Amino acid sequence: MIELKLINKKNKSLEYNKILIKPIKLKNRTQLSFVYRFPTKDITKNYNHTKSVLKIKEYLKSNFSQAIAFTTIGDYHFIVFPNGHSKIKSTKPSKLKNTDLSHNKIKKRLISPKGNIYLKALEVVSENDLIKAKMNAKFRQINKFVEIIDSFKSVFEKLDSITVVDMGSGKGYLSFALYDYLHNTLKKITNFSAVEMRTHLVERGNSIAQDAKFTGLNFVESTIENFEVKKTDLLIALHACDTATDDAIVKGVLSNAKLIICSPCCHKQIRKEINATVAIKPITRFGILKERQAEIVTDTIRALILEYYGYKTNIIEFISSEHTSKNLLITACKVEGEKNNPHSILQQISDLKNLFGIKTHYLESKLLNS
Ligand SMILES: C[S@@+](CC[C@H](N)C(=O)[O-])C[C@H]1O[C@@H](n2cnc3c(N)ncnc32)[C@H](O)[C@@H]1O
Numbered sequence: 001m002i003e004l005k006l007i008n009k010k011n012k013s014l015e016y017n018k019i020l021i022k023p024i025k026l027k028n029r030t031q032l033s034f035v036y037r038f039p040t041k042d043i044t045k046n047y048n049h050t051k052s053v054l055k056i057k058e059y060l061k062s063n064f065s066q067a068i069a070f071t072t073i074g075d076y077h078f079i080v081f082p083n084g085h086s087k088i089k090s091t092k093p094s095k096l097k098n099t100d101l102s103h104n105k106i107k108k109r110l111i112s113p114k115g116n117i118y119l120k121a122l123e124v125v126s127e128n129d130l131i132k133a134k135m136n137a138k139f140r141q142i143n144k145f146v147e148i149i150d151s152f153k154s155v156f157e158k159l160d161s162i163t164v165v166d167m168g169s170g171k172g173y174l175s176f177a178l179y180d181y182l183h184n185t186l187k188k189i190t191n192f193s194a195v196e197m198r199t200h201l202v203e204r205g206n207s208i209a210q211d212a213k214f215t216g217l218n219f220v221e222s223t224i225e226n227f228e229v230k231k232t233d234l235l236i237a238l239h240a241c242d243t244a245t246d247d248a249i250v251k252g253v254l255s256n257a258k259l260i261i262c263s264p265c266c267h268k269q270i271r272k273e274i275n276a277t278v279a280i281k282p283i284t285r286f287g288i289l290k291e292r293q294a295e296i297v298t299d300t301i302r303a304l305i306l307e308y309y310g311y312k313t314n315i316i317e318f319i320s321s322e323h324t325s326k327n328l329l330i331t332a333c334k335v336e337g338e339k340n341n342p343h344s345i346l347q348q349i350s351d352l353k354n355l356f357g358i359k360t361h362y363l364e365s366k367l368l369n370s
Contacts, residue, residue: 004096006059008066016043019059021052040133042309046200070095078168094152094316109187110146111177113139117212118176140320142177143258145238148261148318155258156233161189163232167224167248169194172205176345178236179217182339190196194215195227229255237262239326241245243269246363249302253309253367260311260332263318267291270298275357279297293356301349305368306332308345 002023007018016036019092024033024046032052036043047055060067060080069076070093076364077089111119119125124135124142156162160181166175175194196202196219205219209359220227224244228234229251238261245264252260271294284290299315306313311332318329349364 001071003070005068006056006064006066007068008064010065011063014063019064021056029255032168035360040136055234057172060168066187071339076315079342096316097240109143110150110181111139111143118180118208118214120173121208121211122171122173122176124173129130138173142173144319145174146177148182148316148329149234152259152331153180156186156188157184157335159188159233161191162234163231164190164192164196164236165227165229165251166192167227167235167251168244169196169201169219170239171201171206172196172219174236174238175205175217175219176208176212176214179214184218190216194219194225195222195224197221197223207300222332224251227251231255232257234261236257236260238264239265241265242267243362246302246366248355249306249364253306253311256334258334260306261327261329262293263326264299264302265326267294269362270294270301270356270358273356273358273360277355277357280355295328296356297352297356298361299328301352302330302363304349304352306330308342308368310334310338310340312338 001023006019006021009017016038019201020035020037020039022033025031026046031046031048034045034047034052035056035236036045040363056067060078065080065082067078072093074090074092075094077091078086079088080086101256108178112155113119113131114129116125116129119139124132126132138272161188164178166172166178169175172194175192179190179192182188192214194205194217196205199221202219202221209215209217209219224237224247225263232252232255234256235248235252235255237245240248240262242265245262246269248262249260250337271291274284274290274294274297283293303313305313311334313330313332316329316331317327321326346368349361353359353361
């Protein structure tokens with residue numbers, strides 16, 4: 001098991017909203033760590049297996065009505081109904097395995113707040129190296145992102161130097177953290193371009209990079225579309241709006257990036273295009289469902305196109321949906337000899353478009369039909 005989440009609080013008097021349970025190693029014994037998530041803090045308790053099972057049973061009886069178990073072979077969603085009946089649904093695995101269960105490793109984040117110049121400048125960390133209360137979620141997001149990149153480190157291990165492009169870097173939270181990890185932890189010569197169209201963010205980013213002595217990190221004022229990517233090993237685009245994510249993917253594919261990681265933002269292009277066939281029309285009757293459907297269709301076609309270009313692709317949950325619904329991450333890793341069937345992929349894209357009455361998917365028009 002990678003993680004077990006207890007959710008959907010039914011005991012309203014509880015102060016915590018959910019419990020995240022993970023295996024950890026303590027003094028060479030595997031235990032389960034229970035993180036009780038309160039609105040403004042987390043409290044962690046560790047239990048042995050017997051006690052954990054009793055606790056989980058008790059919580060599902062009185063406090064929570066749902067549990068999701070994330071494992072390497074599948075996700076299992078267990079629901080207890082008010083009448084006491086229950087059901088279990090399984091889907092493909094959505095989380096990456098944490099191979100290191102040591103307690104210290106869990107506590108020791110890849111990005112530390114201690115003496116961290118850029119996290120202070122970005123107002124994530126206070127003058128005395130403490131994470132500011134309102135920036136806890138951001139700090140977790142930064143670390144989670146770096147952990148995900150770390151799970152792909154075999155892609156970079158043989159390289160002495162790495163070229164990275166961050167498309168739509170904003171204030172640069174992730175650019176700084178990723179540069180820090182590649183340059184200071186992996187000890188790679190890192191040429192990092194953080195591309196952003198807003199002037200004041202570019203100026204501020206470069207000023208912080210100078211203070212942090214991150215000489216290989218440059219914030220560049222440009223649109224994603226106009227930024228020329230010559231050669232890149234890693235391309236990221238986190239929450240670049242609507243089709244800006246597609247423009248970023250185009251740059252990644254055409255520059256033969258080894259790894260493309262993007263977290264899509266709004267999905268307006270496909271939402272406007274959807275003209276559902278009779279069978280699925282009821283789903284698109286409700287605005288919110290149409291929006292979610294647009295997200296799913298857009299990102300599925302993005303994943304298929306990346307597979308068409310030889311990428312091993314996955315879509316995972318990046319951060320908890322509690323903080324934002326824009327929490328998916330598309331990971332695409334170039335694998336030599338990856339045998340994706342191009343005809344079958346094109347057929348799947350065509351079938352999906354027909355089902356949803358879509359004439360054009362922006363990424364398809366930029367890559368496949370150009
Ligand atoms: C929501 S922010 C995300 C920032 C950062 N990637 C993160 O996740 O912390 C999106 C950023 O992308 C920039 N952006 C959106 N479309 C862009 C485009 N076409 N070219 C360059 N920057 C763009 C916006 O100005 C904004 O700063």
